[in-house]
Amino acid sequence: MRLLYVILAHDNPEQARDLAVTLRESSGDGSVAIHFDANAPAAAFSALGSLLAGEERIRLVRNRVRCGWGSFGLVQAVLSTLAEVREAGDGFDYVVLLSGACMPCRPIAQLERFLGENRGREFIEDGDERWPKGGLRLERFHFHFPLPALRYPAIDRLSVNVQRFLGVRRRIPDKLEPRFGSQWWTLTWPTCLAVLDYVAAHPEVVRFFRRTWIPDELMFPTLVHRLVPQDRIAGFTLTRYTFTDKGKPVVYYDDHGDHPLAAKSFFVRKVSPEATRLRARCLSLAREPDDGRPLDEIGAPSRDYEFRIAAASVRRPPGELFSRDQFVDRPLTVLRRMDRPYVVLFGPPAIARQVLDRVAGAPGLVPLGRVFAPGEVDLGPGVDGIGGLNRGDAAIRDAHPALFLVRLRARCAATPVMAIAPGDGGDLVAAVAEDPRALVVSFAPATYSPDVALAALSEGIGAPPPEIPGVSQERMQAAAALVGWGGDEILQMEKYGSSNRLVKLVPEKEVPKVEFDDTPVLPQVLFLGDAASPAGRLLRRPLPLGGAGDDHRREALFERSVAASAFAHEPWFGHLVAALEAAVPIGREPDRVVLVGSTAR
Amino acid sequence: MNPLQLVGREIHFLEQAIKDRRAGRQLRLVQNRMDRMGPRDIALITCLRNEKPRLPFFVDYYRRLGVRHFMVIDNDSDDGFREWAAGQEDMSVWHTSASYRDSKFGMLWCNDLLRRHRRGKWTVVVDPDEFLVYPRMETRSLKALTGFLDEEKRPAFHAVMLDAYSDRPLAETVLREGENPFEVCPWFDRDGYWQAEGFGRGTWIRGGPRMRVFFHDHPKWAPAHNKIPLVKWGPRFHFRMSTHDGWPTRINRDPIGTELAVTGALFHFKFVASLADKVAEEQVRREHYDGGREYDRYAVEGRGEFMADGISIRYEGPRQLVELGLMSEGPWY
Numbered sequence: 001m002r003l004l005y006v007i008l009a010h011d012n013p014e015q016a017r018d019l020a021v022t023l024r025e026s027s028g029d030g031s032v033a034i035h036f037d038a039n040a041p042a043a044a045f046s047a048l049g050s051l052l053a054g055e056e057r058i059r060l061v062r063n064r065v066r067c068g069w070g071s072f073g074l075v076q077a078v079l080s081t082l083a084e085v086r087e088a089g090d091g092f093d094y095v096v097l098l099s100g101a102c103m104p105c106r107p108i109a110q111l112e113r114f115l116g117e118n119r120g121r122e123f124i125e126d127g128d129e130r131w132p133k134g135g136l137r138l139e140r141f142h143f144h145f146p147l148p149a150l151r152y153p154a155i156d157r158l159s160v161n162v163q164r165f166l167g168v169r170r171r172i173p174d175k176l177e178p179r180f181g182s183q184w185w186t187l188t189w190p191t192c193l194a195v196l197d198y199v200a201a202h203p204e205v206v207r208f209f210r211r212t213w214i215p216d217e218l219m220f221p222t223l224v225h226r227l228v229p230q231d232r233i234a235g236f237t238l239t240r241y242t243f244t245d246k247g248k249p250v251v252y253y254d255d256h257g258d259h260p261l262a263a264k265s266f267f268v269r270k271v272s273p274e275a276t277r278l279r280a281r282c283l284s285l286a287r288e289p290d291d292g293r294p295l296d297e298i299g300a301p302s303r304d305y306e307f308r309i310a311a312a313s314v315r316r317p318p319g320e321l322f323s324r325d326q327f328v329d330r331p332l333t334v335l336r337r338m339d340r341p342y343v344v345l346f347g348p349p350a351i352a353r354q355v356l357d358r359v360a361g362a363p364g365l366v367p368l369g370r371v372f373a374p375g376e377v378d379l380g381p382g383v384d385g386i387g388g389l390n391r392g393d394a395a396i397r398d399a400h401p402a403l404f405l406v407r408l409r410a411r412c413a414a415t416p417v418m419a420i421a422p423g424d425g426g427d428l429v430a431a432v433a434e435d436p437r438a439l440v441v442s443f444a445p446a447t448y449s450p451d452v453a454l455a456a457l458s459e460g461i462g463a464p465p466p467e468i469p470g471v472s473q474e475r476m477q478a479a480a481a482l483v484g485w486g487g488d489e490i491l492q493m494e495k496y497g498s499s500n501r502l503v504k505l506v507p508e509k510e511v512p513k514v515e516f517d518d519t520p521v522l523p524q525v526l527f528l529g530d531a532a533s534p535a536g537r538l539l540r541r542p543l544p545l546g547g548a549g550d551d552h553r554r555e556a557l558f559e560r561s562v563a564a565s566a567f568a569h570e571p572w573f574g575h576l577v578a579a580l581e582a583a584v585p586i587g588r589e590p591d592r593v594v595l596v597g598s599t600a601r
Numbered sequence: 602m603n604p605l606q607l608v609g610r611e612i613h614f615l616e617q618a619i620k621d622r623r624a625g626r627q628l629r630l631v632q633n634r635m636d637r638m639g640p641r642d643i644a645l646i647t648c649l650r651n652e653k654p655r656l657p658f659f660v661d662y663y664r665r666l667g668v669r670h671f672m673v674i675d676n677d678s679d680d681g682f683r684e685w686a687a688g689q690e691d692m693s694v695w696h697t698s699a700s701y702r703d704s705k706f707g708m709l710w711c712n713d714l715l716r717r718h719r720r721g722k723w724t725v726v727v728d729p730d731e732f733l734v735y736p737r738m739e740t741r742s743l744k745a746l747t748g749f750l751d752e753e754k755r756p757a758f759h760a761v762m763l764d765a766y767s768d769r770p771l772a773e774t775v776l777r778e779g780e781n782p783f784e785v786c787p788w789f790d791r792d793g794y795w796q797a798e799g800f801g802r803g804t805w806i807r808g809g810p811r812m813r814v815f816f817h818d819h820p821k822w823a824p825a826h827n828k829i830p831l832v833k834w835g836p837r838f839h840f841r842m843s844t845h846d847g848w849p850t851r852i853n854r855d856p857i858g859t860e861l862a863v864t865g866a867l868f869h870f871k872f873v874a875s876l877a878d879k880v881a882e883e884q885v886r887r888e889h890y891d892g893g894r895e896y897d898r899y900a901v902e903g904r905g906e907f908m909a910d911g912i913s914i915r916y917e918g919p920r921q922l923v924e925l926g927l928m929s930e931g932p933w934y
Contacts, residue, residue: 251745251749253737253745254740274740320926321864321926321927321929322796322862328796328797385911395819396820399795400795407792
């Protein structure tokens with residue numbers, strides 16, 4: 001197998017030399033032709049010349065071309081390299097086009113076996129105008145692009161818009177059918193000669209492509225499509241490239257580990273000049289003998305990069321900086337970064353305290369206090385601090401309550417049970433009510449409207465006084481409305497802005513001055529769950545799916561219900577229910593009755 | 602934006618531009634080696650006064666990251682800085698004895714150098730006690746980072762300033778000449794940085810040991826910890842009060858919006874023993890922000906211990922900061 005490697009190098013003479021020498025030595029009788037960009041400093045070119053002096057079968061192309069991004073120079077460089085090699089009278093089986101940033105990712109011996117098994121096939125992409133991921137497509141050859149690409153972006157944009165408005169459509173010479181594909185192909189030598197002859201015979205074709213957008217992705221696929229029978233065109237190249245979602249090639253560094261080497265191809269790009277270890281590894285891999293593994297997977301599409309990018313963003317740390325959804329005004333998205341459950345007892349602190357006292361000592365649960373109490377961080381009797389968060393940190397807590405909750409949760413190995421009284425924590429409470437990781441147990445009368453709530457307070461449950469000392473009726477109404485929110489209301493919340501509604505009803509500064517007294521109230525688990533699940537039996541009413549609400553909301557509700565059902569399987573769930581049963585006097589709800597004690601453990 | 606606002610912006614911009622130029626005239630180029638800098642090289646601009654003990658490590662650190670030239674504004678140092686700088690082949694020095702406060706704590710001088718020499722080029726703008734850290738920095742140079750930022754069309758790299766401290770009392774935390782501050786002060790706050798919307802819909806971060814200790818009861822008064830230590834200077838760019846606050850305000854915001862961008866951290870080694878001398882000196886000079894109020898607090902509470910179990914954590918490397926959420930790799934794969 002006689003191979004010619006054409007390397008388009010722009011910089012870094014030593015690295016170009018290393019690549020060339022490796023390719024030559026690992027092939028039986030491979031040759032290398034290096035085209036060094038005419039834009040590069042003269043010193044770099046002369047350095048390359050002296051590095052390659054005396055190296056056999058490595059040719060430095062004399063007729064150098066300026067190779068800007070997307071310029072015709074990139075095509076011209078290949079053409080003049082091939083012409084120079086033909087003049088020298090050499091003959092080959094295959095030509096492999098590489099850049100200085102391409103690196104072998106398998107033994108070259110394996111490449112030779114592959115080409116031997118596939119003799120006569122052209123390894124070039126052969127896509128239609130859907131091949132570019134976005135941006136300009138048909139415009140690439142319909143419109144005129146007389147200026148160097150990207151040198152004057154504003155003029156480029158204007159020119160494209162004007163031509164689009166005018167409906168410009170250039171005539172394609174010789175009835176060529178434009179095809180798209182990566183620049184980095186592997187073609188048979190006869191095909192390369194055929195392209196050279198064709199280009200020499202059709203100067204108007206060169207003139208046409210000179211004024212297209214990114215001709216290096218257009219001209220060779222088009223000409224090969226014309227000159228070679230379709231069944232010989234493989235439709236993929238042997239150099240693996242990956243584009244980011246910005247349409248720029250992914251660059252590999254030493255920290256990418258084995259990932260670039262796992263490509264289902266023989267070369268991979270782009271490898272950064274800084275990635276010295278990766279480069280050394282690739283070059284030593286190229287020299288290894290063929291291990292004889294089957295090569296059917298070569299050219300198979302890979303979504304490895306997409307999966308890796310997606311996997312990296314699945315779970316992000318809570319409180320992540322420069323992340324807009326972690327700002328003070330977005331408590332729910334802050335809470336959603338937490339990955340562990342927590343229990344919130346929402347209601348009169350006196351009742352919550354009884355539950356907390358009974359929870360103490362239960363395995364898997366850690367009782368805290370009224371964490372968002374005004375003026376101090378109550379972490380439980382006798383606890384002055386947890387992991388650097390102290391009783392006196394109220395100001396820091398209030399600066400960003402959701403972040404404080406997240407930090408507190410991160411410092412508890414067991415599931416924390418915390419009390420929140422109506423009015424505590426400002427906006428945070430609404431976010432907690434929506435957080436799928438929160439098991440919210442509410443002790444206030446449950447209803448859907450503030451009027452009913454007030455009525456329930458005055459006569460419904462046991463014998464509660466209509467007015468709780470120190471707590472205004474409006475506040476109690478607000479609390480009732482808050483805990484009574486069901487699915488419909490939560491759907492509405494988005495519409496009106498949950499925080500606004502809460503702030504209006506429970507001003508941050510209006511905090512209870514007197515503790516709630518011991519009042520029989522109705523304990524209920526506030527969440528939207530699957531009614532058939534074990535935890536769902538605690539439900540006051542089923543999830544209102546299928547009605548109003550867009551997919552996004554439905555997804556959020558579904559997520560919450562799944563998470564809520566999971567609480568019943570937590571090892572601590574039984575202890576919590578037992579504590580609730582023992583601590584909370586159970587009252588009667590106006591229209592529906594829920595008995596916590598009747599639920600399955 | 603209505604026409605009146607546009608005119609207002611324009612007047613604001615002109616006012617700033619005039620101030621920059623006026624401040625720039627106070628600078629005298631005393632050591633010019635800028636001809637050794639390539640057109641695409643990354644440079645660093647810093648403004649200092651009697652910081653010589655910090656400098657050997659500082660320049661080595663940034664050289665390793667790929668900074669090719671140091672543009673230093675010497676605010677009348679008398680510790681032999683000029684003699685030391687003469688030995689640095691990649692350093693140009695501007696001298697001024699004008700007031701640090703009147704130039705907005707050196708910012709106007711930096712603005713003018715950026716405008717004159719660094720337009721369209723990536724430049725690190727830091728103080729001599731600030732050390733830039735970014736994801737995967739062990740294997741990727743600043744050149745690689747700025748190349749990626751160019752692809753993302755971001756002219757500014759955002760970082761959180763992390764105040765570093767030692768586990769010993771401040772008086773015993775001495776940074777000797779040439780010493781690695783990461784070894785002297787390896788501790789920082791692992792969390793507790795809270796974010797709100799800042800100028801130009803940017804991210805306003807407050808937190809860290811200074812908030813915890815000095816602004817414990819008034820966290821909203823705590824100094825801002827969001828910075829722009831790396832910038833590709835544009836034609837109308839300007840830093841207002843410091844690198845917290847850029848102009849046009851859009852550079853304060855990472856343009857990706859709610860999606861995450863690659864961000865970094867800026868280690869700030871302020872809490873070393875030389876601070877004690879500095880506090881005394883600064884109180885005399887009264888040259889700092891808000892009449893040196895911040896320094897007064899240090900003077901009163903400077904003996905304070907920054908270590909807090911559960912919050913303080915020892916720096917191990919950039920990967921650790923990414924896992925803590927203090928910086929992000931974003932889409933930089």
